[in-house]
Amino acid sequence: MSARPRGRAGGRADKPLRRGRVLLGTLVAVVALAGIVGLAEALRPPPGPSTIAVADERADLRAPLHCPTPAPPDERDDDAVSTLQPARPPVAVSSSELLDCPHSFDRRRVRYRGEAVGGVLRREGGAWAQINDDVYAGPAGPLPGHRSYRGHNAGIGVFLPDELADELGTVGGPGAQGDLVEVVGVFRRVDPGSQEVAVIRAASVEVLRAGAPRSDPPLRDRQVAAAVLAALALATAGTERLIARRRERG
């Protein structure tokens, strides 16, 4: 690909840039970019309490999976729950365990703990809720209250029968931390009723911590920067319009 010096509309060819001006232009562009990045970094929310201790449980795709042996068909718990027979104690699981080894936990009674987020979606006979068990559901709390970044949210869809769905009060989302709940139910890698994939059909739910609205403290330095930059933007845009009009007239 070649870039040729092109003539102006008037026909006079422009002089190619000198190497020094190319370097100067590059320097200006780099400084401008650094300025934008630096300003944005300076105006980020504060790091928050430094005492938050968060275990790093991020899944690494390069690590080998060690899944428990699936239960034999006669030891699966799905029928036990549906007929309300006494069942074995549920297995405490996390969403990453369920998604890493869905076949190991298929039709097993599990105990799962997490924050209800997004909404409670009513269906015939119950409701669906997304229950996240990531670090943001735990003691660290939602972003942007801290800088303990632990990646994407992690959770599982849970179907709650009508009598349990009403237990959920606050769901997490913008400006709110949802109820922290503990669900006991049967995990299905494909739910036979709804055809939903990797879900828990809850038999019981307990609210461990009620959700609450959340507000972040106002950031004064950001307010000042916004006011100064807005004034600068208005002044620049106004000047540009003024000059453009003069050029059009002249």
Next chain:
Amino acid sequence: MLFRPSADDLRVIGRYTGKVVYAVGVAMLLPLVVAVGAGERNDAYAFVVGASLAITVGAASQLLRTRTTLDAARGLAVVGSAWLVAPVFGAVPLLLSGHYASYLDAYFEGMSGFATVGLTLANDLDHMARSVNLWRHIMQLMGGQGIILVVLTIFASAGAVIGTLHTGEGRGERILPNITHTARFILRVVVAYAGMGMGLLWLLLWRGGLEAATAAYHAALLFTTAFHTAGFAPQSASAAFYRSQPVEVVLMVLMVAGAFSFALHYQLWQGRRGELSRNLETRTLAVSIIAIFAVLAVGLGRTGVHTDFGGLFRVGFFQTINAHTTTGLTTIPHRLFVTQWGALAPAMLVTAMALGGMAGSTAGGIKAIRIGVLLKGLRRDIRKVLLPENAVVVESYHSTTRRVLRDDLVRGAATILLLYLLLYLAGGILGLFYGYELTLSLFESTAAGATGGLSVGIVRPDLEWPLKLLYIAQMFIGRLEFLAALALGGYVLSMLRGRT
């Protein structure tokens, strides 16, 4: 031989790039209003900061005086530079939201949005402010519509060269003789689908249990993603969050509509429904979707996860449509592609993403027209071999009109096919270097290069930074279909090494 560009060349590129930056700043005013309305005060100030920076730089660039006209080469360089610079400003409110670990992550998100990819590095999306999540989707809308086309049509000052810019953004031929009329037609199509799609989604989500206002917000965001074949979603669980077959059906219709070229939409708009069955692209796309789904179903069936065909069809067909239209919404947690889908079914998703939708649509990938042209070219060559030497073999295809298959067309399609395969391979190799399995690495690399947006989990905030940079480059190059990116690269090279 390379010639170093003149100062006027750079001024005209800077001036038009500045118009796009200005438009990005103006676009931030919408999430600003939402932030004020929703009481997201810190985010409102973040949008003031972002918009002010963009408007200041955009307006200042208009002070660059030049009498040079925007020709094809400069136009392509403008497209390339604008698509690199727009996320620089788009990333500012993202970083200020506190959901991104670094500016690089926010820039990655910006590029993923503008390029309608859908790969995300957002931390704790489920608690993200509504205004910030809306901004992610607005970037998709701007990128899907072609920011250059929209901006320069509004400014209406680039004259005849807008057509070149239109092509530079990976769009095909003009639908109408006048590019402004083309833009208006595209807007009409978008508004029509938005009315229908958002209305239906709102109704389904509202009846499904979301509050009316929340349902409207989700419907708007989902429409933006599905119709622009992007991949961001209001919730981290993506389309699976809604647990609703009717919602999935509406999304599939919107994704397919988004993967149709606007030229085809025009034909349908004119009542020419026969175009659907005659058009080489729709035929190629239909055959490809059916074939890929058939193999995917076999692969998924062999895993034994789904015991009845209904459930397999629901999950498999949605993911096939989703991958082939390069959208990136999912109805299952992405981890299950690795732990539950075996090897064959994910390989089919990679194939679908790699092929992509139609040229002149919002979809990415190699594009159905190129595959169709190559297959036609292959058939012509086979016929040449089988027929007597002096026989004249003419192959034709239908794309709004009957066209004769020319050698240069086949050659061009083969070149782009090869470039895309190299693009997918590049990310795959770097992924291998960092210890990821070949299949996973190719999945993610293809998702970035084809703007497919599906993920097996490699793309995450603690991803190695060289991979982040490479995926950014893949998203940029893949979205612009090489031409504009190569033109910009040529300008940079000629500045450094060109003769005076």
